[in-house]
Every structure is written in C-alpha cells, then in structure tokens.
Amino acid sequence: MTALSTTSGVKRGTIPVFATATAITVSNIYFTQPLLEWIAQGLGVSSAAAGIVATAGQIGYALGIVVIVPLADRARLRRISSVLLAITALALLAGALAPSIAVLSTATFVLSVTTVLPQLIMPTVSSMAARGEAGRALGAVGTGLTLGALLSRTVSGALAEATGTWRAGYFAAAAATALLLLVLPRYMPEQSPHGGQDRIGYPKLLASLPRLIVGHASLRLSTVLGATGFAAFSAFWATLAFHLSQKPIELGPAAAGLFGLGSVPGALAARYSGRLTDRYGPDTVNTVGLASAGIAFVVFLFAGDSVVGLVIGCNLLGYGTTSAQIANQTRIFTGPAALRARLNTVYIFALFASGAIGSSIGLALLQAHGWTATACEGMAFLAVGALSLTVHSVRQRRTSGVQNSVETGPRVAVGRPVGKGG
Structure with a gap:
C-alpha cells in the first residue's frame, strides 16, 4: 500500500492523527444513546426525562455546525481546535459528575456544540492532500468518523455493564478528549492550508x-x-x-x-x-x-x-x-x-x-x-x-x-x- 501524499509542510503522520481525532470526537455525539435507561435509573427520573439528554445533544450539535464550522474559513485552526477540545473535555467531566438531569442535559448540550471538530478537519485534510489524492485523504478520515460513530455505542454500553454506572462513559470520553488535546493541535496548521480570510467578519461568514x-x-x-x-x-x-x-x-x-x-x-x-x-x-x-x-x-x-x-x-x-x-x-x-x-x-x-x-x-x-x-x-x-x-x-x-x-x-x-x- 502506497503512502498517502500531502502538500509540502504537512507533518508526517497527520492523516492517521486526524482519523483518530475524528473517531474520538464524533463518539461524543453517540455514546450516550445506549446509556439513557441507566441515566434514568441512576438519577431517579423517567425514561422520557432521560431522553432530554439525547435531545440536548442533537440540538447542540446542529447549533455547533452552523456557528462554529464556518470559522475554519478564517484560519486560526490550531487555536480553534485547542479551545474546542478543552471545552468539550470539561463539559464531559461535568456530565460525569452531574447530580441532576438538568445539569447533565446542559453539559451534554455544551459538549455537543463544541464537538464539531470532525467537520473542521474534513475541509482541512482535503486542502492538505496532494493533487489527485483528496479522495484517499477523505476516505481515511471518513473511516475514522464512521468507526467512532459505530463503536461508541458498543464501548459505552460495555463500560456501563462492567462498572454498573452510566458515569463511566462520560469519564472515559473526558479522558480521551483530554489526551487528544495534548496531541491534535500539534498537527493542525496554524493557518488554514488555503490561506484563510481573516478580513471576513463573522456575521458575513454566517450570512x-x-x-x-x-x-x-x-x-x-x-x-x-x-x-x-x-x-x-x-x-x-x-x-x-x-x-x-x-x-x-x-x-x-x-x-x-x-x-x-x-x-x-x-x-x-x-x-x-x-x-x-x-x-x-x-x-x-x-x-x-x-x-x-x-x-x-x-x-x-x-x-x-x-x-x-x-x-x-x-x-x-x-x-x-x-x-x-x-x-x-x-x-x-x-x-x-x-x-x-x-x-x-x-x-x-x-x-x-x-x-x-x-x-x-x-x-x-x-x-x-x-x-x-x-x-x-x-x-x-x-x-x-x-x-x-x-x-x-x-x-x-x-x-x-x-x-x-x-x-x-x-x-x-x-x-x-x-x-x-x-
């Protein structure tokens, strides 16, 4: 298998790091789904009330797509990725320690807003790939995205079964995201690969x-x-x-x-x-x-x-x-x-x-x-x-x-x- 070519100046191993990062971050959207019944029992609420957690995650992710992903066209990718990972890790930790369904739903909403990092990575990796190799680069990162979505449910369910608590899934996700914070920003470009457009104001980006x-x-x-x-x-x-x-x-x-x-x-x-x-x-x-x-x-x-x-x-x-x-x-x-x-x-x-x-x-x-x-x-x-x-x-x-x-x-x-x- 031939190595995937990238443009000059891209650090060796960037594509595998990006694929791993997408798998870890996208799992934050899905790992709560098999935990809802455990959450209901652990916090003493109904199944319908526990479902608010999943709803908060969906609303948060939709909001994050609209208000955060366009920022990648203004460069500063390393800074954006560091901030998003830090907020996500803290929100996951808050979710793990949540004493009530209201706190847990709020924490899940926040972490879902900031866990849109895969959608910043996709256009970045496309620009980093050598001419004629964009499909291969997206294929590698997209596979990580799919595996994270598929396996997160399995892993969180297994952790809950092994530990007897839904909180284990949140703790594990917080730890994985914190570790990613130490690695991913080093591979993200300081400036966008296509040069960015710092002069475009944020409202104009959205408009x-x-x-x-x-x-x-x-x-x-x-x-x-x-x-x-x-x-x-x-x-x-x-x-x-x-x-x-x-x-x-x-x-x-x-x-x-x-x-x-x-x-x-x-x-x-x-x-x-x-x-x-x-x-x-x-x-x-x-x-x-x-x-x-x-x-x-x-x-x-x-x-x-x-x-x-x-x-x-x-x-x-x-x-x-x-x-x-x-x-x-x-x-x-x-x-x-x-x-x-x-x-x-x-x-x-x-x-x-x-x-x-x-x-x-x-x-x-x-x-x-x-x-x-x-x-x-x-x-x-x-x-x-x-x-x-x-x-x-x-x-x-x-x-x-x-x-x-x-x-x-x-x-x-x-x-x-x-x-x-x-």
Missing part, C-alpha cells in the same frame, strides 16, 4: 451560507445525495433496537450496540472508496454507494427477521453510506478553497436535519405499520437520491454533447457549393 446553495451546483447535488442517504441510514438505526426486541428476534437493548461492532467490516471496506473517487470520480462512487445501500434495504425487507440478514444489511448500508459521504465531500471540496468550511457546513447541516427527519418518520412507521414500512421508507429515500443522480448524469451528458458539437462544428466541404447534385 454567506444560504447563497452557497444557489451558487454551487456541486453542493446542491452532494447535499441531496447525502441527505437522502443519511435519512435512510438514520431511519434504520433509530428503529433497530425496537425491532430487535420484538418477535421473532427478541433480543435485549444491548444487542443494538453489538450490531455497531458487526458493521465494522463494511465501514473499513469503504475506506477504499476514496481511491475509487480519485480515479473514477464522485458520480461513480455515489452510484456504487446507492446500490449498496439499496441492496441493504432489500435485505432488511425480506430477511429483516434474521440476525444474519440484519448483520449483512448493516455492512452493506455502512459501506454505501460511508462511500457516498466520501464522494459527496470530495465533490464539494473541489469548490473554491476559501469556502470549503462553509460548503461543508451547509452539507453537514443538511445531513443532520435529514437524519432527524428520517429517524422520526421511521419510528412513527414502525409503531403504526411495523418493520416492513420502515424498510420501505429507507428505499423511498434512496430512490429520491438515485433519481437526482440520474437527472444530473443526463444533464451532464447533454452538456458534454453540446460542448463537443460546438468545438467540432458541422463538417462541410470548403470551397464547394452545397446544393442539388452536390
């Missing part, structure tokens, strides 16, 4: 976000593809634990975390989608990702009552979703370098919003019509994405054909009249 959707066709396509794919992905994971607890499977709530562990092979395989993107382009990898996710939901539809079928589907869905994310971000990062953090802000916010929508619809459908309806929901979201990619491909071929026609022009004999008997 520019809506205009990006209008002005960048690549962002619009990636956003639609990413949003529909992530909505399907979220619908599955939001309903899996409930499906597993019902007949004929009847497994406990901890089983959902183990499915995250079982999905690791698919996530690891998706790393090579970065190379495929560099070689064949994002559209091709999006097609492969949609096909893989689509097959996954067919498996869920017809073999959803089988643990083996669900594991196979999990890997296909994980591979397809991660591959599509790599392709989508590679596409949007071909835009102007000085806009990459803001382009990523729009894209990730759309993913987050669509994930919430997909989860809500999935839970409602599961309760009203069962697992089959949830599987069909995922297929419907993916169908919208496939239609968008098809329309894009047709337009692209037509544009290419018109350009070729203009460049070559009609082939007419010169100096010879064209008419009857010609």
Whole structure:
C-alpha cells in the first residue's frame, strides 16, 4: 500500500492523527444513546426525562455546525481546535459528575456544540492532500468518523455493564478528549492550508451560507445525495433496537450496540472508496454507494427477521453510506478553497436535519405499520437520491454533447457549393 501524499509542510503522520481525532470526537455525539435507561435509573427520573439528554445533544450539535464550522474559513485552526477540545473535555467531566438531569442535559448540550471538530478537519485534510489524492485523504478520515460513530455505542454500553454506572462513559470520553488535546493541535496548521480570510467578519461568514446553495451546483447535488442517504441510514438505526426486541428476534437493548461492532467490516471496506473517487470520480462512487445501500434495504425487507440478514444489511448500508459521504465531500471540496468550511457546513447541516427527519418518520412507521414500512421508507429515500443522480448524469451528458458539437462544428466541404447534385 502506497503512502498517502500531502502538500509540502504537512507533518508526517497527520492523516492517521486526524482519523483518530475524528473517531474520538464524533463518539461524543453517540455514546450516550445506549446509556439513557441507566441515566434514568441512576438519577431517579423517567425514561422520557432521560431522553432530554439525547435531545440536548442533537440540538447542540446542529447549533455547533452552523456557528462554529464556518470559522475554519478564517484560519486560526490550531487555536480553534485547542479551545474546542478543552471545552468539550470539561463539559464531559461535568456530565460525569452531574447530580441532576438538568445539569447533565446542559453539559451534554455544551459538549455537543463544541464537538464539531470532525467537520473542521474534513475541509482541512482535503486542502492538505496532494493533487489527485483528496479522495484517499477523505476516505481515511471518513473511516475514522464512521468507526467512532459505530463503536461508541458498543464501548459505552460495555463500560456501563462492567462498572454498573452510566458515569463511566462520560469519564472515559473526558479522558480521551483530554489526551487528544495534548496531541491534535500539534498537527493542525496554524493557518488554514488555503490561506484563510481573516478580513471576513463573522456575521458575513454566517450570512454567506444560504447563497452557497444557489451558487454551487456541486453542493446542491452532494447535499441531496447525502441527505437522502443519511435519512435512510438514520431511519434504520433509530428503529433497530425496537425491532430487535420484538418477535421473532427478541433480543435485549444491548444487542443494538453489538450490531455497531458487526458493521465494522463494511465501514473499513469503504475506506477504499476514496481511491475509487480519485480515479473514477464522485458520480461513480455515489452510484456504487446507492446500490449498496439499496441492496441493504432489500435485505432488511425480506430477511429483516434474521440476525444474519440484519448483520449483512448493516455492512452493506455502512459501506454505501460511508462511500457516498466520501464522494459527496470530495465533490464539494473541489469548490473554491476559501469556502470549503462553509460548503461543508451547509452539507453537514443538511445531513443532520435529514437524519432527524428520517429517524422520526421511521419510528412513527414502525409503531403504526411495523418493520416492513420502515424498510420501505429507507428505499423511498434512496430512490429520491438515485433519481437526482440520474437527472444530473443526463444533464451532464447533454452538456458534454453540446460542448463537443460546438468545438467540432458541422463538417462541410470548403470551397464547394452545397446544393442539388452536390
């Protein structure tokens, strides 16, 4: 395996450090999900009240995407990463020591706002990669992102089981984030790789976000593809634990975390989608990702009552979703370098919003019509994405054909009249 090339001045080992950092920080968003029942029991509140913790995390993360990620276009990345990690570590420690659900929810909200570091790293690593290697770099870091999201539930659940308390997950996350604070800033560039735009005021950075959707066709396509794919992905994971607890499977709530562990092979395989993107382009990898996710939901539809079928589907869905994310971000990062953090802000916010929508619809459908309806929901979201990619491909071929026609022009004999008997 050849080493991934970076631009000059980038410290050796930066890509592996970035991949590890994304895995650790993104886990802060997800590790609380299997702990909610323990939290309810430990703090003496209802399950519904404990659910406020998860809601606070979702709201905080959405806010952090909008108000913090655009700052990466103003350089000062080393300073930003240090501040975010310090606040996150302190908020995690406060959560571990929280005496009430109100304090815990507040701490979770704060740490979710500041744990958006992966979305600062993505545009940074794209700019650091050598020409033609952006897909590979994003693939490496994106794999860390997916593994952190998948394994965090498993690890936090195992820690709670081993220690008998939900607080162990918060303590472990605080320690990991504190260690990262000692390492990551050394690898982050002092200035943004594309030079930054310090003269742009913060209000103008935020005000520019809506205009990006209008002005960048690549962002619009990636956003639609990413949003529909992530909505399907979220619908599955939001309903899996409930499906597993019902007949004929009847497994406990901890089983959902183990499915995250079982999905690791698919996530690891998706790393090579970065190379495929560099070689064949994002559209091709999006097609492969949609096909893989689509097959996954067919498996869920017809073999959803089988643990083996669900594991196979999990890997296909994980591979397809991660591959599509790599392709989508590679596409949007071909835009102007000085806009990459803001382009990523729009894209990730759309993913987050669509994930919430997909989860809500999935839970409602599961309760009203069962697992089959949830599987069909995922297929419907993916169908919208496939239609968008098809329309894009047709337009692209037509544009290419018109350009070729203009460049070559009609082939007419010169100096010879064209008419009857010609």
